[in-house]
Amino acid sequence: MVELEGRLVEIIFQNEANGYLVGILDCEDEEVTIVGCLPALKEGEVIAVKGKWIVHPTYGRQMDVKEYRHVQPSTKEGILNYLSSGVIKGIGKKMAERIIDHFGTDALEVIQYAPQRLTEVSGIGEAKAQTIAEAFEEQRELREIILFLSQYGISPGFAVRIYKKYKEMTIAYIQENPYRLADEIIGIGFKKADLIARTMGISPNSKYRIHSGIRYTINTFHTEGHTYAPSDLLIDRARELLGVEEEAVVEGIQEMALKQKIQLERQDEEIIVYSMPYFYAETNCCNKLIELSQIALDTLEIDVDEEISNIEREDGIYLAENQKEAIRQAITNGILVITGGPGTGKTTTINTLIKVFEKLKKKIVLAAPTGRASKRMTEATGKEAKTIHRLLEMGYSDEDEGMLFQRNEDNPLVGDVIIIDEVSMVDIMLMNSLLKAISRGTRLIFVGDVDQLPSVGAGNVLRDIIDSQVIKVVRLNEIFRQAGESMIVVNAHKINQGDYPILNHKDKDFYFINRSKNDDILNTIIGLVKERLPKHYKFDPIRDIQVLTPMKKGDVGTLNLNKELQNYLNPPDKYKRERELREKIFRVGDKVMQIKNNYTLKWTSLDVDAEEKQGEGVFNGDIGYVQYINTEEQELTVFFDDNRSVVYSFTQLDELELAYSITIHKSQGSEFPVVVMPVTWGPPMLLTRNLLYTAITRAKSLVVLVGTENYLRRMVDNNKIVERYSGLGIRLKKFFDFQNS
Template sequence: MDQIKGFIKNMVYRNEENGYTVLTLQAEGEEITVVGSLRAVDIGDTIAVTGTFIEHPVYGKQMKAESFSVTVPDDAQAMERYLASGAIKGIGQALASKIVKIFGADTFRVIEEEPELLTKVKGISAKKAMDISMQMHEKIDLRDALVFLQKYGVSGSMAVRIFHRYGTNIYSILRENPYRLATEVDGIGFKTADEIAQKIGISASSEFRIKSGLLYTLLQAQAGGHCYLPLGLLLRETKRMLGILEEGEDFEEVAKVQLKSLQLDQQVVVKVPEEDANPEPANGSSIVRPDSTVRPDSAVQASGREAEARVYSSYFYHAEKKSAALLLRLLEACKEQMGAGRRSALEEAVAGRIRKIEKEEGYELDQEQRRAVKEAVTKGVVLITGGPGTGKTTTIRTILRYLEKEGSDFLLAAPTGRAAKRMSEATGAEAKTIHRLLEVNAQPQKENGTGNVSEGIGVFERDEEHPLETDCVIIDETSMLDLRLFYALLRAILPGTHLILVGDADQLPSVGAGQVLKDLIASRCLPTITLQKIFRQAEKSDIIMNAHRINRGESISLDNQSKDFFFLERNDPQVIYKHLV
């Protein structure tokens, strides 16, 4: 191994992620190109590099650095060179010369310990003296932190984020509880924090590790579509994920204590059902009633009902509760507008207008479609569901014609761009994605489970303070709607606005947490119309007919007489691939 010492004259290239650097080192009267992981150094630094000289086919002789150390300039000349390099903003060659001329080899000590003495130099005010000192301290502190974190495999850009979050407290925080990084520093999750913790020597059964592991397991479940996990499943999955193999009650007891700590930190909510509670969908993604007898428990207590406890992140618990309350508000506001005494006459008038629209448009609705239109224009919230070919689109078109004749405004939206485009083509009216409808204008904020339900859903222009100004909002493909987006939508809808949710509950659920449409139907709290009749156009499609057969548990038709549904029997995977692609 060779070793050279000198000061950095020029930074040619640096990859901020992995720290790979190409720099020019002024050493022993010559300029030497040094390459390697040198993330903690900058122009003007004096460094000692250990490595191997290599001959690059294009750039010639270079030193490939294996290790390095930063040394403080130990003579007046080196100090002047450092200050004049641009490392400290506000100091150029002339001012650097003046400073070193007065303080000599004591320059760095004065800057760090007695910056007020710098005012002896012409051109340096008291304010500028403090600024120079602060810059010097920040550079030294950051460099030390980068070197420290480099030992644990932390990339340069990530190390800078950690330092900016904690400053010089970084050492005590990492040695005590590195898992704080997972919830307090953007871009760092449990896995990264766990790797750092293991390298530092934190025990695999550490209370901090178990606490962070519980939260991580819950967040992973949310990424898989669940709003909560049963307590028993949460404990088992966390233990498996952490790789804790020992049997016995130690892990479970420690985990329950840490779960209580997460509750006190308002990061999770644990719900224990009361004896008389109404059943909720047992799929891990319920929409709870605002008056539910299921209560958030203040702590996890061993009891006969403990196995039924449901553990939520605070965000999802409060988003569910507030979504339910907002839906109830829409229902009640419409009831007040209609008035009990007017309902019978109103429904009769609505039925007459629907018949008139059918005649004008040249089609005939079935009984359930008419009921769907009537409910949609008279109720605050309505669910319209049905499989393919059951007339959902025709029902929406009829609702739109009704609203147009009444002079009412409406907005159409769907969860995805493709669904919004299909909605526009089918209705002849503009439809937007829900994100565009709500005017998303920034990246989602980091969801830290604190219970602040404005977090983690993106930043939308439309909310309680800037609501959607319309008489009716119609959402298609509601089965793809997750709880985060649904809650954001509800926040932007004023009381008195009609909300119509359309979709097929048997389609694949949303990617995000929550099966909004399916759970709203299961709640039996909202007016719901299920369209079941398959119309003649749809009867010609074996895709549609077989979809309904699958839903009924019947065998599908494989006679290959269809124009749109075929079954090809092949045994060779390569042949199958060829036919599919």
């Protein structure tokens, strides 16, 4: 390897997350471009590097750095350059010159070992000397910590985050208990901490290890949609993870409960275990829902039935009796749930509610869980609907490394009536945040289809609320004539009731193509998306047609379907930039989806007046299109469906997936002109009635199923719903039973 030493005179590009840097190194004889993992460097620092020469097609010869170390400058000129570079907070060029004039080549030793002597320099008092000493020490500590953690496979970006939390105690804390990394640093899981601990020789029976393993196991229940874990299942899973005796796990659970790290409750004959955030969220939701259902409301002076008749006449619409009942109940109840399947008039009911409350001069607020759902709500009502996150004014706390909402019990939402659509998608944590921000006297109306899949996050909120009988519920069950002409609507209700759908009705919007082999199913789907549907119906193959599938793996899972559809719909082209990430390729023009919540990603958008808006937060399930790839800046720009533009660094691309095909779970809250779906073999848990129901109700204009009628019938017949361990319904029922005892 080639070795060079010099001063970093310019940083062209620097990624703080992974430490990647492109810079110019002044090696006296020449200036060299260096690239590689060079974390926490600043312009002006002197470093020694080892690496190999490479030739970039655009930028020419560069050194690909494999190793580097800091070199403390020893000459007056070198020390002056270092101190005046801005590396040390509090020292600018003029102050650096005064320090060098006074201490000469001893300047750095004075700063490190005798910082009080800095007061000998004009313009430096005791406080300034202390600030300079602390900044110098922080730089030294950070380098040490990056080096220490790198031996355990922890990236520079995480090392910086860890240092920000623990400061000078970082190494001591980790050596004492590496499992605190899993418990306190988002992104470092139990398995990584366990690997570090084993390397350090920490006992497998360490209390730290057992407690952290229990906490990790409870979190796996949360990722599966549960708000709590039955103790027997928790013990079995934790024992398997940790490889210890059952007694050690039981003892660990008891110790954590005594320290109020977890919450134990008795439910019927079993003990259940909560992590504290989910326990607080569930109990708060229960209390707030009960409060809203019982609070005395202001009396509204209106003849509801007369007003409904006026709206029917003015808008030329007809409301079913249940729709009218929903409007009456919204007037008299603090909280109301309106549920119904496709074609039952949920949107018409919302629009009528808006008109009634506007007549009463009430401020109405509209929201939905996702960007796509809020956009649909805006289009359907003609009123602005926000995402719940935006409504609650989401912020981000660097200190807690988590999201914060500006709207809460101390700063509630301003509105007389708040209507939330697609509530089946709302998990227990988001519901808790929403309910905290609802003030006394506000009317809260939940709208959703309880037969859809439950939320991706933990909980079964809408079903729990409905089943409890504590909250007033109105079910819309009349299919309107126009909707009844749609086979999508007819078949959705048939499937939901366990009846076999009507297939291939002439000139309708619901078709089934019989194919038995997976490769035939795959080729048929490609042909439909690429040629047949665009040619016959004029649908855009990328923007209008969405392939939904129950699974990720296999010939007709999302991974293979996306690869094949990308090749046909957006093939490689010498004029299209692309970026490869492991087994994925992102290309300009690709349809992509955000697959995790990222509360700090910045976005910009133009409103109707062409004014630029800015904000933070891109969420799981948001769909957009790759607009631009900048290989020089290592950035990829995505333009999302709700007109937001987001710039991703290449290191963030694992948050994106191709979205020509997505899982049915990921499609919740979305609506597409066309849905194409394979119907073939899969695990029974993925061949269920409500999965099929959810898929076909995502389609607005056309559904095409491709596969065998045998597996279609299996899906219709399979009404097994994967049980979710959720205590909200039980808590609400206890109150209901107590109230009626």
